[in-house]
Structures are given as C-alpha cells and as structure tokens.
Amino acid sequence: MTAGVHRHRPRTPDAPDVLGRWLRGRAPLPLLGAALLVFALDVARVLAGARTGIDNAVVVRAARTLLDGGSPYADKRFLYLPGAAFAAVPQTFLGDRVLFWAVPVATALCGLAGVVAALRVFGVRADSRLAAAMVAGLGLFEPFHGLVYLGNWTVLSALAFPVTLLLARRGRWSAAGVVTGAAVALKPMLVPVLLLFVLARRWRALAWAVGVPAAVSLAAAAAVPRPGRFLTRTLPFILHGQDAYARPFDASWSTVLPRLGVPQPLAFTLAAAAALTVLALARVRWRAGGDEAVRLVECASLLMLAAFLASRPSFQHYMLVVLPSLVASSVVRGTAVRSVWFWLPLLPELTAVRWPYLDSARRHAFRDIVMITGVAAAIAVRAWRDRVRPGQDVTVSGHVYSFRSDLEARKRADRSGTG
Numbered sequence: 001m002t003a004g005v006h007r008h009r010p011r012t013p014d015a016p017d018v019l020g021r022w023l024r025g026r027a028p029l030p031l032l033g034a035a036l037l038v039f040a041l042d043v044a045r046v047l048a049g050a051r052t053g054i055d056n057a058v059v060v061r062a063a064r065t066l067l068d069g070g071s072p073y074a075d076k077r078f079l080y081l082p083g084a085a086f087a088a089v090p091q092t093f094l095g096d097r098v099l100f101w102a103v104p105v106a107t108a109l110c111g112l113a114g115v116v117a118a119l120r121v122f123g124v125r126a127d128s129r130l131a132a133a134m135v136a137g138l139g140l141f142e143p144f145h146g147l148v149y150l151g152n153w154t155v156l157s158a159l160a161f162p163v164t165l166l167l168a169r170r171g172r173w174s175a176a177g178v179v180t181g182a183a184v185a186l187k188p189m190l191v192p193v194l195l196l197f198v199l200a201r202r203w204r205a206l207a208w209a210v211g212v213p214a215a216v217s218l219a220a221a222a223a224v225p226r227p228g229r230f231l232t233r234t235l236p237f238i239l240h241g242q243d244a245y246a247r248p249f250d251a252s253w254s255t256v257l258p259r260l261g262v263p264q265p266l267a268f269t270l271a272a273a274a275a276l277t278v279l280a281l282a283r284v285r286w287r288a289g290g291d292e293a294v295r296l297v298e299c300a301s302l303l304m305l306a307a308f309l310a311s312r313p314s315f316q317h318y319m320l321v322v323l324p325s326l327v328a329s330s331v332v333r334g335t336a337v338r339s340v341w342f343w344l345p346l347l348p349e350l351t352a353v354r355w356p357y358l359d360s361a362r363r364h365a366f367r368d369i370v371m372i373t374g375v376a377a378a379i380a381v382r383a384w385r386d387r388v389r390p391g392q393d394v395t396v397s398g399h400v401y402s403f404r405s406d407l408e409a410r411k412r413a414d415r416s417g418t419g
Contacts (some may be wrong), residue, residue: 019338020331023130035132038139042351043108046149050121052190053103053151054093060099065089066224076237082220082227083185084153103151110155111144111320117162118324121169121293135329141350142364143371153399157189157245158320159215161304164193165231165296165325168205169384173197177205181212188213191322192303195279198288199299251368252314274373275310278302278380285383298379305376316368318350319375326379336382345374356419 010396013262027035046052062072062085072085073076091099114124115134124130138206160183167176177197183190197206221227231261255323256284258264284300301322308314323346330337348355348367 006296010238017333018312019416020333023133023331024124024128026127027129027132031129031132032127034319035108035136035139038136039108039112039353040139041147042139042145043104046104048103049149052100052149053107054149056088056107056151056153057414058101059084059088059153060091067092069225071224071226071229073224075232076233079234080187081152081185081217082224082230083213083216084187085224086220087186087288093183104148105153107148107151110159111138111147114155114159114162114320115328117323118158118328119167121162121166121297121325124328130331134324137327140351141346142351143316143319144370145351146315149321151319152318153187154189154315154317156186157183158203158324159319161193161300162325162328164190165300167294168196168200168202168296169293171200171255172206173202173205175204177208178212180209182216184209185213185216189222189318190304192307193300194302195282196296197310199283205306213325239316239375242334246313248363250313251316251365251372252312253309253369253373254312255314256365258367271310275306275378278309278376280371281380282306282384288379288383288386290386291332294329294335297329298336298383301326301381302376302379305372309376310370314368316364316371319371323375326375334386336379339378339380339382342375342378345371 054251058075058077059080062078062080063073066085067089072082073288078085078324082302112135115131115138119126119128119134139241145324147158160179164176164179164183167173167179178398180193180197194209197203197209197299211229221230253274254264254268257267257270262270279302283298285302286295287297304322310316326337326342329335336342347353348358349371
C-alpha cells in the first residue's frame with residue numbers, strides 16, 4: 001500500500017466474528033448479579049436523596065389541576081401534549097410519599113425494559129454478557145442517574161424507540177407506527193422517527209404514527225379547559241429555550257455556543273447546518289442498506305441526534321433514547337459502535353469521572369454537548385464511509401438490488417443460493 005494512502009478494506013462477512021459471538025454468550029450468574037447490583041445501587045442513591053421525581057411531579061400537578069377544573073397549561077412547566085395530563089391522572093390517587101418512592105423505581109424499570117428491547121432488536125439474550133455490561137453501564141452513567149432522579153417522561157420514549165425498531169425489524173411496521181404515535185401523544189420526542197417511515201415508504205405505518213397522537217390530542221384538548229394555551233404560552237416557552245432556570249442544563253448548540261462567546265445568530269446557523277448534515281447522512285445510511293437491524297438503528301438514531309443538536313432544549317438524558325439500541329448493535333461487525341470514537345464522548349458522563357469546573361449542575365451542559373456531538377459524528381462518519389458505491393448491493397424494502405453489471409449480479413446470486 002502506498003504511504004499516506006488509506007484504502008477502505010472490504011469486510012469479510014463469512015469470517016467468524018469472535019467479539020460478536022462472545023458478547024452474545026450467556027453471562028455467568030455472578031456477573032449478572034453484580035450488574036444488577038450496580039444498577040440497583042444507583043437507584044438507591046437517588047432514593048437516599050431529596051426531591052426525587054420532580055419532573056414527574058409537574059405532570060401530576062397538571063393532572064390534579066385538570067381534575068379541579070383548571071387548565072394544566074396554567075403551569076408553564078407543563079410542556080406536554082394534553083393527553084399526558086390524562087395519563088397522569090392515576091398517579092393523583094397516590095400520596096406524595098408513595099410517589100417519592102415509586103417514581104424513581106418505575107423510571108429505572110422502564111429504562112431496564114428499554115435495554116432488553118434494544119437487545120432483542122439484534123436477537124441478543126437478556127442474560128448475555130452484553131446485557132450485563134449495559135445494565136451495569138446504566139448504573140454508572142450520569143444521564144441515567146439524572147433521568148431516574150427527575151422521573152422524567154423521556155423514559156417512555158427510551159422504551160418506545162427500541163420497541164418501534166424491534167417491530168419494524170420483524171416487518172410489523174403498522175404496529176411500530178402505533179407505538180411511536182402513542183409515545184408522541186405523551187411526549188413529542190419521537191417526532192423525528194416519523195422520517196424513518198418516510199424513508200422506508202411505509203405510508204400506512206406513518207398514518208398510524210401521525211393519527212394516534214392527533215386523535216388522542218384532539219380528544220384530550222376537547223376536555224381540557226383553555227387548550228389554546230399550549231399554542232400561545234407553552235409552545236413559545238419551549239421554542240425560546242424555556243427560562244433561566246432550565247437554560248444552563250440545555251446542551252443544544254444554539255444554547256451552549258453563546259455561553260462560549262459565539263454570537264447567537266451564528267450559533268443558530270451552525271446548529272441548523274449540523275442538524276441538516278446529520279439528517280442528510282441519515283438518508284445516506286438508509287440507502288446504504290446492509291444488516292437490516294443495524295440500518296434501522298443507525299438511521300433512526302441519526303434522525304434523533306439531528307434533533308438533539310438543534311432543538312431547544314436538549315438535555316443530557318435525551319441520549320438514553322438512542323444509546324441502548326446503538327450499544328446493542330455492537331454484536332454486529334462493522335458498526336459505528338465498534339469504533340473508539342463512539343465511546344470517547346461518553347467517558348465524561350461516567351459518574352466515576354470528575355472534571356474540574358464542569359461537575360456542577362449548571363455547567364455539565366459543556367460535557368453533554370460533547371457527548372451528543374461526538375456520538376452523532378461517529379455514526380455520521382460511518383454512514384458516509386459506508387455509503388453506496390458502484391459494485392455494492394443495497395437493500396430496499398427487503399429486496400436486494402445491485403449496482404454491478406447484470407452478469408456479475410447473476411454470478412453473485414448463483415454463489416449465494418437462496419440465502
């Protein structure tokens with residue numbers, strides 16, 4: 001090879017994948033027990049503190065206001081669609097002390113269920129070595145600790161995201177659309193996933209994903225006093241990055257870059273350019289084909305990461321929506337997760353790693369933007385490197401098309417047989 005020239009070496013899918021096979025293998029019981037212990041200790045650390053479940057308390061307070069005949073949007077911190085207020089009504093029958101203990105545990109269990117669903121996208125056992133590593137990793141991951149502490153409803157999206165991909169992987173696209181729509185009806189975080197249905201040309205699934213939250217929201221709005229406050233008060237509050245209380249925790253480019261001295265118009269332009277670039281590479285990744293589970297996960301993750309880069313706000317725990325599915329893809333050779341560049345941006349988020357001047361609650365956004373941007377860059381670069389080139393096959397809706405000559409394509413089909 002000529003010095004200074006780097007060639008893209010083709011993969012050899014027939015070669016044994018030792019790492020993938022080892023990760024899929026069943027973990028010893030002591031290892032599983034240790035992983036669950038680390039996970040449980042982090043939840044216990046939350047319960048030992050004070051003011052746990054404060055984000056969930058906002059939704060419960062809105063539900064209580066609704067039951068008293070008021071508008072849930074009287075509270076400027078109720079940032080959800082009207083269906084969320086009705087979904088929180090069952091919690092209003094529980095005392096604050098019960099919610100103090102139950103909300104962090106329920107949040108942690110939903111996060112654990114999301115990990116299991118992410119593993120199933122790749123057919124990995126829940127008692128595998130990779131599962132043990134992911135469960136222990138949650139217990140050591142600061143965004144997960146913050147999610148459990150807050151009781152934030154992002155955890156519902158973190159569960160719905162891998163379930164959607166699992167259903168799509170099994171060809172049940174309409175069911176995937178229903179799951180996405182149900183999650184959006186509670187918290188519109190998975191709206192970027194709608195583009196996945198567009199890329200896959202699954203119009204019926206897209207109709208379900210749009211129709212479910214629209215029907216739920218319209219029905220709920222009809223029963224909510226003064227629902228127009230969502231458009232006149234809540235939506236502008238969100239689009240302006242909330243207020244001085246929440247803004248220091250926002251890790252979006254348009255919020256963090258001005259804190260570093262970048263003019264606001266330039267920061268907004270850079271954020272929009274980064275988001276559009278990642279969106280374009282999501283399309284490139286979809287067209288590249290390859291392993292269907294990997295394609296679904298990486299494409300959907302790029303769509304979500306584009307929103308995290310540009311949206312205001314963008315909090316650290318948002319990354320728990322995409323990270324479990326991405327990490328689960330490590331059982332497949334050639335994925336972006338097998339690059340060291342994927343893991344380096346995650347190191348500052350480990351609870352055992354301390355960063356001078358950046359450990360305070362109002363400064364960790366500087367670490368969070370590195371995590372979001374670094375993970376997005378790692379997936380985007382892999383998508384660009386693996387883009388469709390002449391001589392490659394591309395999978396579209398379950399059918400394989402080739403850019404080779406007809407003779408080459410027939411020879412390849414003969415060698416591969418019916419598999």
